[in-house]
């Protein structure tokens with residue numbers, strides 16, 4: 230909710246368009262058990278003031294006509310949802326920060342963090358030292374590496390995540406909603422008249438467990454078509470037009486997963502001023518607005534603005550979690566991401 234609120238106003242505030250498209254989203258039920266789960270989700274979301282509604286299969290197809298009605302039981306419609314251009318968002322956020330006095334250093338690698346008296350005192354970048362009182366470790370798949378600089382174990386596990394980008398498809402228009410079909414493990418959104426088709430496969434693979442290569446910056450992994458094939462099968466079953474769509478590219482990138490599927494946030498108890506905002510489990514873009522807001526408040530006020538204990542950086546103990554166990558747990562989190570689950574108001 231906080232992210233949507235921020236992304237909506239960024240263009241006016243910064244003069245940069247982050248490419249926010251508030252197209253809404255549909256989460257479809259391909260069976261009665263899923264429909265019951267969606268009913269629970271609807272009740273849960275409404276308690277938090279979210280405008281969501283369960284709609285019929287017919288209404289869902291009116292919003293996304295390319296999907297078949299095969300085993301379609303209904304859908305949860307979230308009108309405030311949407312998608313944003315990640316590069317446009319990063320540019321708008323940095324421009325906004327600069328306009329408020331922030332200095333942005335690009336291409337500067339932190340090689341050490343200075344600690345004294347139990348607190349952060351500064352960082353050392355390749356061009357020299359910089360004194361500071363607070364460091365936010367938002368280093369994505371490198372967060373564990375940066376944590377080790379101050380002796381903090383941060384169990385992020387890079388897991389390869391893929392999506393396919395298709396060429397234009399008749400019947401896909403600019404404002405078509407985001408579509409998620411958890412029973413088929415796939416999600417869809419519009420891109421340049423075609424679809425982005427992604428998903429959470431049952432046999433994911435971790436990557437870089439022995440260390441991330443030093444030159445792995447702004448890079449992707451080679452596409453793994455074999456691993457993507459079962460997802461594509463599910464995608465075509467829901468949207469038959471995909472069978473004849475042109476595949477433009479299969480994007481494969483490592484994403485930071487955690488052993489319990491929750492973000493890793495907050496100040497390390499052992500090192501004052503060392504904050505972590507990492508382990509976003511393929512929700513870093515969706516969550517960035519909210520995470521930025523709560524971490525900023527936490528730094529200023531000395532405590533989180535809400536109960537974030539289930540995401541606390543200290544929950545795995547001071548050493549983090551034994552790497553092999555962390556990897557096995559994170560893989561399980563990824564592989565079961567779309568499983569049916571009990572929806573509780575945590």
Ligand SMILES: Cc1cc2nc3c(=O)[nH]c(=O)nc-3n(C[C@H](O)[C@H](O)[C@H](O)COP(=O)(O)OP(=O)(O)OC[C@H]3O[C@@H](n4cnc5c(N)ncnc54)[C@H](O)[C@@H]3O)c2cc1C
Nearest residue numbers: 337338339368369371390482483484509511512513514515
């Ligand atoms: C294929 C794919 C699809 C995805 N789809 C979605 C989606 O639909 N929705 C969604 O919300 N999320 C999605 N994600 C996840 C999302 O991209 C990430 O969660 C998000 O980009 C993480 O942002 P971050 O800032 O934490 O990490 P990153 O974007 O990885 O940034 C970390 C930065 O830290 C820098 N860094 C590392 N070490 C150091 C150091 N020592 N010194 C200085 N800098 C350092 C790195 O260079 C990097 O710039 C997807 C991910 C993938 C791979």
